[in-house]
Amino acid sequence: xxxxxxxxxxxxxxxxxxxxxxxxxxxxxxxxxxxxxxxxxxxxxxxxxxxxxxxxxxxxxxxxxxxxxxxxxxxxxxxxxxxxxxxxxxxxxxxxxxxxxxxxxxxxxxxxxxxxxxxxxxxxxxxxxxxxxxxxxxxxxxxxxxxxxxxxxxxxxxxxxxxxxxxxxxxxxxxxxxxxxxxxxxxxxxxxxxxxxxxxxxxxxxxxxxxxxxxxxxxxxxxxxxxxxxxxxxxxxxxxxxxxxxxxxxxxx
Amino acid sequence: xxxxxxxxxxxxxxxxxxxxxxxxxxxxxxxxxxxxxxxxxxxxxxxxxxxxxxxxxxxxxxxxxxxxxxxxxxxxxxxxxxxxxxxxxxxxxxxxxxxxxxxxxxxxxxxxxxxxxxxxxxxxxxxxxxxxxxxxxxxxxxxxxxxxxxxxxxxxxxxxxxxxxxxxxxxxxxxxxxxxxxxxxxxxxxxxxxxxxxxxxxxxxxxxxxxxxxxxxxxxxxxxxxxxxxxxxxxxxxxxxxxxxxxxxxxxxxxxxxxxxxxxxxxxxxxxxxxxxxxxxxxxxxxxxxxxxxxxxxxxxxxxxxxxxxxxxxxxxxxxxxxxxxxxxxxxxx
Numbered sequence: 211x212x213x214x215x216x217x218x219x220x221x222x223x224x225x226x227x228x229x230x231x232x233x234x235x236x237x238x239x240x241x242x243x244x245x246x247x248x249x250x251x252x253x254x255x256x257x258x259x260x261x262x263x264x265x266x267x268x269x270x271x272x273x274x275x276x277x278x279x280x281x282x283x284x285x286x287x288x289x290x291x292x293x294x295x296x297x298x299x300x301x302x303x304x305x306x307x308x309x310x311x312x313x314x315x316x317x318x319x320x321x322x323x324x325x326x327x328x329x330x331x332x333x334x335x336x337x338x339x340x341x342x343x344x345x346x347x348x349x350x351x352x353x354x355x356x357x358x359x360x361x362x363x364x365x366x367x368x369x370x371x372x373x374x375x376x377x378x379x380x381x382x383x384x385x386x387x388x389x390x391x392x393x394x395x396x397x398x399x400x401x402x403x404x405x406x407x408x409x410x411x412x413x414x415x416x417x418x419x420x421x422x423x424x425x426x427x428x429x430x431x432x433x434x435x436x437x438x439x440x441x442x443x444x445x446x447x448x449x450x451x452x453x454x455x456x457x458x459x460x461x462x463x
Numbered sequence: 464x465x466x467x468x469x470x471x472x473x474x475x476x477x478x479x480x481x482x483x484x485x486x487x488x489x490x491x492x493x494x495x496x497x498x499x500x501x502x503x504x505x506x507x508x509x510x511x512x513x514x515x516x517x518x519x520x521x522x523x524x525x526x527x528x529x530x531x532x533x534x535x536x537x538x539x540x541x542x543x544x545x546x547x548x549x550x551x552x553x554x555x556x557x558x559x560x561x562x563x564x565x566x567x568x569x570x571x572x573x574x575x576x577x578x579x580x581x582x583x584x585x586x587x588x589x590x591x592x593x594x595x596x597x598x599x600x601x602x603x604x605x606x607x608x609x610x611x612x613x614x615x616x617x618x619x620x621x622x623x624x625x626x627x628x629x630x631x632x633x634x635x636x637x638x639x640x641x642x643x644x645x646x647x648x649x650x651x652x653x654x655x656x657x658x659x660x661x662x663x664x665x666x667x668x669x670x671x672x673x674x675x676x677x678x679x680x681x682x683x684x685x686x687x688x689x690x691x692x693x694x695x696x697x698x699x700x701x702x703x704x705x706x707x708x709x710x711x712x713x714x715x716x717x718x719x720x721x722x723x724x725x726x727x728x729x730x731x732x733x734x735x736x737x738x739x740x741x742x743x744x745x746x747x748x749x750x751x752x753x754x755x756x757x758x759x760x761x762x763x764x765x766x767x768x769x770x771x772x773x774x775x776x777x778x779x780x781x782x783x784x785x786x787x788x789x790x791x792x793x794x795x796x797x
Contacts, residue, residue, distance in 0.1 A: 220566050300545065301542055301570040302543050360718050460519070
């Protein structure tokens, strides 16, 4: 635990002094800002059914697929490429502490970036004072969803990083897995083939794993323990695989 | 319980990768406060052995104990008593020197107050004060190497393992590093590997030469020379019969004998190598005897001083001979 905090502090520091973090942050905020501005234009021209928060979070997957691998791809693959993993693991630290420390730092940054988007809603609130535009329920639901799903998405990024000593490979792998998880489940569950009775179990399990369903529920204020369990078990499993994968790589190095 | 006599005990250590045996049944002990030099050609298994000692790589079989802790059984305890500098000295590119040392110290469980003092001391000792706030990635090889050494001795561990600490340094920096290592003598047990043989000879109490994953020679540098080359060796360039020469030699000393001779050149001169089994110097009596004798014409005579380089070459050559003559020994153990 003591080492975990040392590594966490170190990793956060390294992320904060790294220019690529700021590039990622600027791109992320510029992108989210333009989405938000676009939404507001829509709301100004015609009345809409849902609150802006719901519409805003529906596009969460675009930054997730690109920002998460950007933040995590370096973490373990860089250590392996430089060989500093060897010096790191010859101090009294376990591989679990290394992986968790890096995971914690990446998650911290991921959630900080998302927290910054709260500023958009604050500005909206300052200038409109319209209760409909700032419906607090979907807003909190949306951020809780981002926080909970972030555990899993960042863990996937870390896992991808533990598989290769090449950052680019780790990054592309991360994008692919996240795409399959978020968009893939959405596309496959929409296939008409699955409506046959034979595929009913597959359809129901896909429905259960569909990230957009989770988002809708969270936005409506429904916090389902099954969904929480999905993310928490997914996170745990992915992190365990990262730790085991790293140890296996060491055994065969 | 820590064993007072030996800091490092290695018994029948074997490490095999898919199909090849990198370390083949190595056993050795290192006493506390001793500096052991590891020599061997590239791919001999030096780095693999060192990595196993640090607990970074698991061994295939065998037993390794460091300060009484088993590497396989108590890796955490072992990691607390070693300072390790890997081959090529990997360092993070984007940290400042002081930051890096501080981070490493915290990982090695040093308390903040002691760490600050210790870092100041090390910066002084390793001549790094000028670059303390510079970014590591922008420093030259010599500085990086010294940062690696400073990091290895940071927590003042009883055992220090350094893989080629002087590689890529200029002669002046090698001198500094040598001084640094000598200063550890008696206080810390040190294992260093190197290709620079005079380096090892000067700093180490004992050397171990390994080749093809096995120990081919071990001992103090002087003892090794004696073992491989006899106590004294003379090179003589002389025209004359070897039988006559042998007769003269036995007159001078009973242990003096010809170990090798070459074919006569155009002028009838041959080069002889003579060996004697005493420490006494026969150069003068050889010179007077051979010069006076009319059967011989003497052109050159010198007492050879074998360097560690000769020992290294002879010892590694010996293993090649053994391996060539018995191919069965290189097949990996199942």
